Amino acid sequence: MAVACWAVGISGQELERLGITDHGGPAGRRGDRGVQEPGAGRTILLLHGLMGRGSTWAPHVGWLRQYGHVYTLDAAWHRGRDWADPQAGPAPADTMEAGGDAEPEGDVEPEGDALHTERFVADAAAALEAVGGGPAVVIGHSMGGLHAWCLAAARPDLVEAVVVEDMAPDFYGWTTGPWDAWFQSWPEEFTREQATGMFGEVAGRYFLDSFDRTADGWRLHGRIHVWQSIAQHWGTRTYWRQWSQVRCPALLIEAGFTMTPEGQMRRMADEDRGPGAVTRYVRVADAGHLVQADAPDEYRGAVEAFLSEPAPGPA
Known part of the structure; x- marks a missing residue:
């Protein structure tokens, strides 16, 4: 894959507003105010899962920096329990300061298409444009x-290029209903023992890496009903058309104990997406949905092999 580099200045305040963390490039190089230095290689943007956060990529940032300048993005509604969406508009009357306007509080509910996939895709595009574009x-x-x-x-x-870990295009008709009672059983704050007891050792550590730290433990870094609504939206549509329109190389990593509908990732791999749109498929037999945490060595091996492949030649 072709290597490109850019040099664009961006303030720390703007990075924070966009939910971006700059992890630097090879040997940890980074310029002042987020300026990517010459020789830092390609840009690598890491996107977390539904209940994750950019910090869950920490175990992989070090080796990924050998391949480019690494950024993580905290998606909207995953940036802390009290985060307020700047696109949400004015707050309800009971959250406004007397005699003047105020920023929306964290309890302002998202409306309309604010939780649709297109919003998150637009945010990711804005992040890449802010740090210097692409590809x-x-x-x-x-x-x-x-x-x-x-x-x-x-x-x-x-x-x-894209790397897709344990996700499929078609959850049409699915809902979060089977898990609702379990979600409602979660405590307001977690101790380490509660997290590992409820989620297991691997997922427990993953969640604690995501959660907000409190004086007595950890709490969710967002609102679970909002996350449920994001997932519910997936059940109203499919994403095969978008997959067929991807013209760059892709690596698909499927967990042996996958949460995706059976056979869909294999079908994605078999689809002819056009010249240069090579697809690599890896199934990690003993891993659960969190392949990056459950089988980190296998995950790293698959991604490094993919990143080391030469760019496809002209059609």
Whole structure:
């Protein structure tokens, strides 16, 4: 895959507003105010899953920096329990300061298409434009994988390759209903023991890496009913069309104990997406949905092999 680099200045305040964390490039190089230095290689953008956060990529940032300048993006409604959407408009009357306007509080509910896939894809595009454009390698887990390939379809100028971890295009008709009672059983705050007891060792550590830290433990870094609504939207449509429109190379990593509908990722791999749109497919037999955490060595091996492949030649 072709290597490109850019040098664009962006303030730390703007990075924070967009939910971006700059992890630097090879050997940790980064310029002042987020300026990508010459020689830092390609841009790599990491997108987390539905209940994750950019910080869950921490175990992989170090080796990924050997391949480019790494950024993580915290999706909207995954940036802390009290985060307020700047696109939400004015707050309800009871959250306004007397005699003047105020920023929307964290309890302002998202409306309309604010939780649709297109919103998150637009945010990812804005992140890449802010740090210097593309084309970038976009690596996503679950929800982040969906956003990665939808971004590649919508903005091919920004994406040179995608990695999709355990996500499929068609959840039509699915709902979060079977898990609702379980979600409602979650405590307001978690101790480490509660998290590992409820989710297991691997997923427990993953969640604690995502959650907000409190004086006594950890709490959710967003609102679970909002996350449920994001997933519910997937059940109203399919994303095969967007996948067929991706014209760049792609790596698909499926968990042996996948959460995706049977056979869909294999079908994605078999689809002819056009010249240069090579697809690599890896199934990690003993891993659960969090392949990056459950089988980190296998995950790294698959991604490194993919990133090391030469760029496809002209058609």
